[in-house]
Amino acid sequence: MESKNNWKAWLYLAPTIILMLIFTIYPLINTIIISFLKHYDYTQNTFAGTSFTFDNYLLIFGKTGQYYIDGTFSYTTTFMRYALINTLIIVFVTVPASIFLALLIAVGLNSIKWFRRIFQTIFFMPYVTNAIAIGMVFAVMFQKDFGLINMIFGTNKNWIDFGASRWSAMFVLCVYIIWHALPYKILIFLSGLQGIDKQYYQAAKIDSTPKVKVFTRITIPLLSPQIAYVFITSFIGAFKEYSSVVALLNNPGPNGKLDNSLLTIVYYIYNMMDKPASMSLAAAAAVVLLLIVLFFTFIQLYVSNKKVHY
Amino acid sequence: MTDLKLVLNDEKINAKKVQKIEKVFKILSNIVLYAFIIVMAIIVIIPFYWMIATSLKTMEEIRASQQYFFPKVAQWKNYAEALGPNSSFKFWVYLRNTLIVGIFSTLGTLITTIFAAFAFARLNFKGKDTLFTIFLATMMIPGEMLVITNYITVARLGWVGSDITGAYLAMIVPFWVSVFYIYLLRQNFKQIPNELYYAAKVDGKSDWQYLWKVMVPIAMPILISIFILKLMGSWNSYVWPNLVANNENWRLISNGLRGAFQDTSSGMIQYNLQMAGTVVVTVPLLLLFIFFRKYIMRGVSRAGLKG
Missing domain, CATH: 1.20.5 (Single alpha-helices involved in coiled-coils or other helix-helix interfaces)
Structure with missing residues (x-):
């Protein structure tokens, strides 16, 4: 039976393997190759020069100056100046902030008695919404002249409309990303909290341990596997931020199509894909992204093997 | 005292x-x-x-x-105005496109997922563990890495900018495989006791019959989860359709929404209509969540444990 199963198994796997070879494995290799070819043009299948080159990487890291396509200035130097910096800001602001808030909310939800289910549903709502749609709602709420936020706080700040500064738009972007990132984290933390043995809390109660100490000495350590998991996956997710910028601004910056001040790494990749001539730069940026993601994934594997606990 | x-x-x-x-x-x-x-x-x-x-x-x-x-x-x-015939948001066209793309990509995914999960959970073959590890490893690759070459591939296949069938194919075929769902279903298949398999063998049932008569019905809840999550995925997908469906009438709902209600010359936005559009896009998702909460949560909370 075993040997008979052998070819049968491959038959069952055939559709999956064929599709994966075409749409996963080949693209992985091909994109890496393109990233080492200068001015690769997929329509002609040609490239400048004769062999592999590191020029694309040097270009995106701004070493050899600007890059012109069809005589117009393109985004070359914007990778370092905007895409990379903005992405790092998003990662190191939104991930810790949303994890901290989600942890507080999850612990709060876990210790209330009344209306728990209703609150749970409310906090999960942002997860099942369309990122583009709600991003557009945020844009309306932060509108300068008649937005809800300026109305509530009695200000007249230009947050994200034409003429807004990079940092105010970045602030709104981070608020939106945190808002959108909360539900999933709350869900994971909540299921982790429900798995903690009640005995620990009863023991702490008998010893009349203060609540803050219960939180830092019992809840956090016993929740550490979930916290570590959420930290790493959110890091990876935040490095790929793109559609939230599109949803809020419809452009890479508040001042129209040519303003790149809120460019992210992925936005940069899609912008460079727009023209065949800059495909190589998109590939190089994608490889950089792959390396970042792999780095965090290996940290995750390492951490989950060590079993974070106490 | x-x-x-x-x-x-x-x-x-x-x-x-x-x-x-x-x-x-x-x-x-x-x-x-x-x-x-x-x-x-x-x-x-x-x-x-x-x-x-x-x-x-x-x-x-x-x-x-x-x-x-x-x-x-x-x-x-x-x-009425936002969804009407004179609106720049062609809701009914986008809805049709989204449903077609969503249903066909989901059906394809279900077929590949059921077959692959069955092979991994039930059958024995050389290199099974290695292959499964490779499968799982591909989950690490960011989608953006693949998009570049996949775009070239679908463009070479003539699916970009030709006609609506091409656009549909470009939005459906590359998403027929999901390693995560294969993993999810394999875990589910593995929980089915071996005794059932041997009993079916004694009754002279083939592997094929066993898969469809026993395993698939038992795993129905998780298949429904996959179906709903995948449909929601099409409803929310923005990036890839934006690249390959570069025509007003080929767009999916999210792409249509982002570009609509904006006067191109003055840049003025009709906020009330735009928000009516976003309500129409958001409400089906919330309804889906309310009615299929159990199924959605199953897929989501499992996702949280996969690490």
């Missing part, structure tokens, strides 16, 4: 006091707790509320210097 009594009395008073303080403290901390939860819940809800409120206002109300939390008169006609 009297001394001892006094001490006891003292302690009694102390204990009562402590109890009282504890009670007050408990009530206070409960108030703080609920206040925090309620404030956060309001922050979560406000965008939804503002979306609905704005969708029911007139443009004059929206632009007024004095803003109100409620529309003066609910302008239901905004919805």
Whole structure:
């Protein structure tokens, strides 16, 4: 039976393997190759020069100056100046902030008695919404002249409309990303909290341990596997931020199509894909992204093997 | 004797006091707790509320210097206009495209997933563990890495910018495999006891019959989860359709929404219509969540444990 199963198994796997070879494995290799070819043009299948080159990487890291396509200035130097910096800001602001808030909310939800289910549903709502749609709602709420936020706080700040500064738009972007990132984290933390043995809390109660100490000495350590998991996956997710910028601004910056001040790494990749001539730069940026993601994934594997606990 | 009594009395008073303080403290901390939860819940809800409120206002109300939390008169006609034939948001066209792409990519995914999960969970073959590890490893690759070459591939296949069938194919075929769902279903298949398999073998059932008559019905809940999550994925997908469906009439719902209701020459946005559009895009998802909460949560919370 075993040997008979052998070819049968491959038959069952055939559709999956064929599709994966075409749409996963080949693209992985091909994109890496393109990233080492200068001015690769997929329509002609040609490239400048004769062999592999590191020029694309040097270009995106701004070493050899600007890059012109069809005589117009393109985004070359914007990778370092905007895409990379903005992405790092998003990662190191939104991930810790949303994890901290989600942890507080999850612990709060876990210790209330009344209306728990209703609150749970409310906090999960942002997860099942369309990122583009709600991003557009945020844009309306932060509108300068008649937005809800300026109305509530009695200000007249230009947050994200034409003429807004990079940092105010970045602030709104981070608020939106945190808002959108909360539900999933709350869900994971909540299921982790429900798995903690009640005995620990009863023991702490008998010893009349203060609540803050219960939180830092019992809840956090016993929740550490979930916290570590959420930290790493959110890091990876935040490095790929793109559609939230599109949803809020419809452009890479508040001042129209040519303003790149809120460019992210992925936005940069899609912008460079727009023209065949800059495909190589998109590939190089994608490889950089792959390396970042792999780095965090290996940290995750390492951490989950060590079993974070106490 | 009297001394001892006094001490006891003292302690009694102390204990009562402590109890009282504890009670007050408990009530206070409960108030703080609920206040925090309620404030956060309001922050979560406000965008939804503002979306609905704005969708029911007139443009004059929206632009007024004095803003109100409620529309003066609910302008239901905004919805008729936003979804009407003269709107720049071609809802019915986008809906049709989204449903076609969603259903066909889901069906394809279900077929590849069921076959692959069956092979991994039930059959024995050389290199099974290695292959499964490779499968799992591909989950690490960011989609953006693949998009570049996949775009070239579908362009070479003539699926980009030719006709609506090409656009459909470009949006469906590359997404027929999902390693995560294979993993999810394999775990589910593995829980089915071996005895069932041997019993089916004794009855002279083939692997094929066993898969469809026993395994698939048992795994139905998880298959429904996959179906719903995948449909929601098409509803929300923006990036890839934006690249390959570069024609007004080929767009999916999210792409259509982002570009609509904006006067291209003046850049003016009809906020009330735009928000009516976002309500129409958001509400089906919320309804799906309310009715299929169990199935959605199953897929989502499993995702959280995969690490």
